[in-house]
Amino acid sequence: MLEYSEPVARLIDEFKRLPGIGQKSAQRLAFHVLRLPEERVEDFVEALRQVKEKIVFCSSCNNLTDVDPCQYCSSPSRDRSMICVVEEPYNLVAIEKTRSYKGLYHILHGSLSPIRGIGPDELMLSNLFPRLSTDEEDGEEVKEIIIATNPTTEGEATANYIARLVKPLGIRVTRIAMGMPVGSDLEFVDEVTMDKALSNRHEI
Amino acid sequence: MLLESVAADGFRNLDGKFSCGNGLNIICGNNGHGKTNWLEAIHLLSTTKSFRTARLSEAIRFDATTAIVRGEVRQSGQIVRTIQVILEGNTKTLTVNGKKETVQNYMGQLYAFVFNSDELEIVRGSPDSRRRFLDDGIVSIFPPFVQTLSDFNKVIRQKNKLLQNARKDETPANKVEALLAPWNEQLVSLASRIHKARVRFVERLNEVLERKLFDREELSIRYVSSLEGKGDLDDYESLIAERLSLRTQAEIYSGYSLIGPHRDDLEINFDGREMRKFGSSGQQRSALLSLLLAGVSVFHEQQDEYPLFLIDDIDAELDYRRIGKLLEYLDGKTQTFVTTSKESFVEKFGVDARVIRVAEGLPTGES
Ligand SMILES: [Zn+2]
Numbered sequence: 001m002l003e004y005s006e007p008v009a010r011l012i013d014e015f016k017r018l019p020g021i022g023q024k025s026a027q028r029l030a031f032h033v034l035r036l037p038e039e040r041v042e043d044f045v046e047a048l049r050q051v052k053e054k055i056v057f058c059s060s061c062n063n064l065t066d067v068d069p070c071q072y073c074s075s076p077s078r079d080r081s082m083i084c085v086v087e088e089p090y091n092l093v094a095i096e097k098t099r100s101y102k103g104l105y106h107i108l109h110g111s112l113s114p115i116r117g118i119g120p121d122e123l124m125l126s127n128l129f130p131r132l133s134t135d136e137e138d139g140e141e142v143k144e145i146i147i148a149t150n151p152t153t154e155g156e157a158t159a160n161y162i163a164r165l166v167k168p169l170g171i172r173v174t175r176i177a178m179g180m181p182v183g184s185d186l187e188f189v190d191e192v193t194m195d196k197a198l199s200n201r202h203e204i
Numbered sequence: 205m206l207l208e209s210v211a212a213d214g215f216r217n218l219d220g221k222f223s224c225g226n227g228l229n230i231i232c233g234n235n236g237h238g239k240t241n242w243l244e245a246i247h248l249l250s251t252t253k254s255f256r257t258a259r260l261s262e263a264i265r266f267d268a269t270t271a272i273v274r275g276e277v278r279q280s281g282q283i284v285r286t287i288q289v290i291l292e293g294n295t296k297t298l299t300v301n302g303k304k305e306t307v308q309n310y311m312g313q314l315y316a317f318v319f320n321s322d323e324l325e326i327v328r329g330s331p332d333s334r335r336r337f338l339d340d341g342i343v344s345i346f347p348p349f350v351q352t353l354s355d356f357n358k359v360i361r362q363k364n365k366l367l368q369n370a371r372k373d374e375t376p377a378n379k380v381e382a383l384l385a386p387w388n389e390q391l392v393s394l395a396s397r398i399h400k401a402r403v404r405f406v407e408r409l410n411e412v413l414e415r416k417l418f419d420r421e422e423l424s425i426r427y428v429s430s431l432e433g434k435g436d437l438d439d440y441e442s443l444i445a446e447r448l449s450l451r452t453q454a455e456i457y458s459g460y461s462l463i464g465p466h467r468d469d470l471e472i473n474f475d476g477r478e479m480r481k482f483g484s485s486g487q488q489r490s491a492l493l494s495l496l497l498a499g500v501s502v503f504h505e506q507q508d509e510y511p512l513f514l515i516d517d518i519d520a521e522l523d524y525r526r527i528g529k530l531l532e533y534l535d536g537k538t539q540t541f542v543t544t545s546k547e548s549f550v551e552k553f554g555v556d557a558r559v560i561r562v563a564e565g566l567p568t569g570e571s
Pocket of ligand 1: 069
């Protein structure tokens, strides 16, 4: 038997699918929606629809973007000899906030975790390698890969896995310095810490 | 460190507050009235863990949404801090003077060693309880070790899953090796840190261990690495790396991580014989007490302060001869909390002690 009428139960179920949302939060959100004026709900629905319609993965770096290639990949002022590899788009945002990094990015959309069923094939990794070859159309050679995955065991494994594939190509591979708390998520690292982590990166 | 008072609300059946004495504190009450709950609350404040359950949500009273345990801790002359553990659902919040703190920063305010019937597993149970005894002891003097242990356990779980997948899917060997490498590399460095820390900790225990405090037989301990006899343990990092690469096939075949400090043990002997197999229940209790007291001494050496010492159901676990020796040893050192249901115990040992009487979870009187 349903505790709530079907449309409400369905909305609660949809909220529960979102990351970090449990039964209680889902109920709270659903009842919040029920109390909203009609036009606010319309705006919300429209925002959801637009993000799916207009946002795509950048075909070069996998960033979320409304133009392909994304603003970083298409910018003439970015340094094309460096690619910084991150787990999620919000990690890119954290690095951009430092204003000290001018290279390109590559977003994996995850990290290796056998427990969660994520192997190398589940990451958006394979399209990194064509970017490393010298006969790329823009002609600029990639000299360094900076791996800025999270300082967690999964992030470390991912960094290590990528380093093992990239190093034989003769490209310098560095890891950002873990001056930041181990086991943490780069999402919560402030600009100063991130800036230090970038400048103190070391060869792996 | 001195626990000046402890208060609880919503934690099991507890309610209220009592102030503590500097030396021996006897928590006295009939069975089922909550004296062990108070000891558990003090343990939670000291270590952020329960000695009864890994699932702290079980400790929240059925009709409450949160459980709070609060303590006033005197660090030194003038500094008194309020520390607090708040349980809500499955989350645990730690505060010092009202400010939220991480486990690593919270630890170090207070620490406790505990003797109860479950802890006897250390001397008579499987190796994992002995590894836990060592790891807890290391964390007591070096809180960041918590992170090393947690990372190590994560790596082992990830690696086991990988091995099991590889076996199930019959993944080609070279591909499995490529997938394993990033986990093994972390395993090597984490395992080396754990090995080194445990070996050093056992050395320290050995330096202070009272070998004949309770009985005539001589107590001895030794850390036994599962890589013993496989090569040079002084160069553990190279040795484990070599063993990992040699044993990959066996690991895939079994579906489990076979190499690492999660397979080590602490050997506990009396007069050269294995305590676990040949010790009487009295000798095992003596051995556990001696080990805990060695832990207390190492803690004191490192921190220049004594931890708390907690003993649950003291007269059910120990005879009066051992209790006498133990309390004499602890006197002037630790702030000690024991629980008992017997008035005769209070009469015999309670002369200079603070006695806290508990009925239905409430402290009803102190003397
Ligand atoms: Zn891009």
